[in-house]
Amino acid sequence: MQKGPISILVVEDSRTQAELLRHMLEQEGYDVTLAADGETALRKMEAIRPAIVLTDVVMPGMDGYDLCRRIKQDLPGIPVILVTNLFDPADVLRGLAAGADSFIVKPVEPGLVRSQLEAVLRTAERADPDSTPLEVSFAGSTYIVAAGRLRILNTLLSTYTVAVAKNAELQEAQEQLHTLNEQLTDTVEELSCSNESLAAENQERRRVEKALADANKKLQLMASITRHDLLNQLSALWGYLDLALMLREKDPAGAWQHIESAAGMVNRIDNTVKFTAEYQKVGAAAPVWQEIRAVADRSVRHVAPGAVTVRNDVPPGVEVCADPLIEKVFANLIENALRYGKTLTTITFSLRREADGTSTILCEDDGVGVAPGEKEKIFSYAYGMNTGLGLFLAREILAITGITIQETGTPGNGARFELRCPAEVIRAPGE
Structure with a gap:
């Protein structure tokens, strides 16, 4: 039984990898010696006969397979573990043919190194008399494996352990990738919603700026x-x-x-x-969304209709984007009807949705109506100087958000004012 720490020779041409292995093994209580290549390793083994050798496979000059073969020829009692980046069946067969006792795959994990070292050392203490050379053909190459059954089994178990660990890592990576994909999908959906919201806000801002x-x-x-x-x-x-x-x-x-x-x-x-x-008040405030029915109801408070009935047939919830002074427009329409309707008994507000997506707000009465030659004049500034500037001002207020107004009634049957609203400035509940 060896007394004191178990000695390990680490053969690694990368100084960084060598120091990493040294630190890892010394943390486990091993006595570690480093060698940068195969020739140096053989010279050091003459002086310090280590209990086990860990050697990189890919090295300049003598590679790990050749070093393993030399060790098994000159010092057959020393176990050799190959440390490699490569890992396929041909690597395993080459390692067995060279006499390797086990494999460790980079990047090196402390737990795997510890378990492989313990397994190899336990196997080395047991007799393994059956070392009949075995000829193995694989992928067009033939390998002569002279290792005993315990060494072959240990090597296969080490490769299986690595395969299981790598498969677990792959599954974990796939689960993480799946989770990240779900998060990415949610983020993309949120971004899409944000973009749509931002586009709507930008459109609203441009409309307000233009107004x-x-x-x-x-x-x-x-x-x-x-x-x-x-x-x-x-x-x-x-x-x-x-x-x-x-x-x-x-x-x-x-x-x-x-x-x-x-x-x-x-x-x-x-x-x-x-x-x-x-x-001066026209356009002083930004256009806002207002419920048409509520605006019509509030506008009645600015006039005294007396015996005249003001009906409000506008559906509830429908909104129009307009200058806040639109309430004065409705009040002015009522006032004009009261002033010039003569036979007037009823004023009615209603809404008509058009086939092209626009909507028309209607203000109709049963008075004497407007003469054909006056239908457009009543909205002019010059005409208003003599009869009041209400309708001229109404047209200016509505035009802030692209709403037009015209009189389309039949003389003798009453006046009808149509406020034509573009599709983008009117919305019903749920739109």
Whole structure:
């Protein structure tokens, strides 16, 4: 029985691999000597006869198979374990033919090294008399195996152990890969949902940006128009006042007529200034989604319908993306119907879905209607200066998000205002 630590000779041309094996074996309590090649190993074995040799297979000069063969010829009692990156049946047969006692496959695992060392040392202590040479043909080559049955069995068990360990690693890797694939699939789905959400948000942002830009252009244009109108009205006002001053002594009655005309101009200037204040609000806030039915209900609070019935047939839940001032548009439509309907008894709001994906909000009444020649004029700025600027302002508010408005009623049967909404600015529940 050997006293003290068991001595092991490690033959490895890679310094990193050699030191790794040294550290691993010394942790297990072995006494380790290193050799960088086969010739060096043979010289060291003359001085220190190790209990076992671990040798790399692929080395410059004398490879592991040749070294194993030399050891078995010169020092047959010393077991040899081959350490290799390669592992196929031909490697096993070459190792057996060279006299190897076992195999260890790189990368080296401490548990496997310990078990192989213990198995080989136990086998070396037992007699194995049956070493009749065995001729084995494999893959076009013939190998002469002279190892005993115990050594062959130990070698086969070591290869089987490695195969089982590698198979377990492969299964674990496959399970991890499966898990990673599932995680990747979930991540891709989440990313796809995020991309869709981001695309929708970007589309909404572009629509809002365009609406604000259009509103800004309209404000600049209207400011220019209003300034021009105010200057003209002020010039006319000064003209009437000058004429009144010139005639105040010679023709008092004529002077009062000019003063009355000047008062009318003051009223128009006042209306223009008030309209400018209202127009400034158009596009000041970003368009928002609003329930059409709720907007129609709230708009009634801004007017006094009296005996006139205001019906709301808009389906609940349908929303329109529009300037927040759309409530004033609905209120203005009601107010116009009350002011000009004469025989009016009912005002009705409803919604019609069109075949092309657009929708139309309808405001209909049973009053006298709008004359054919007035249907487009009632939306103009110049026309509004005399009758109120509500419909001109309504068209501007709706245009912020691409909604158009026109009057399509039949004179004598009532007015009908159609607010045509593009598909992208209207949505029903679940859309």
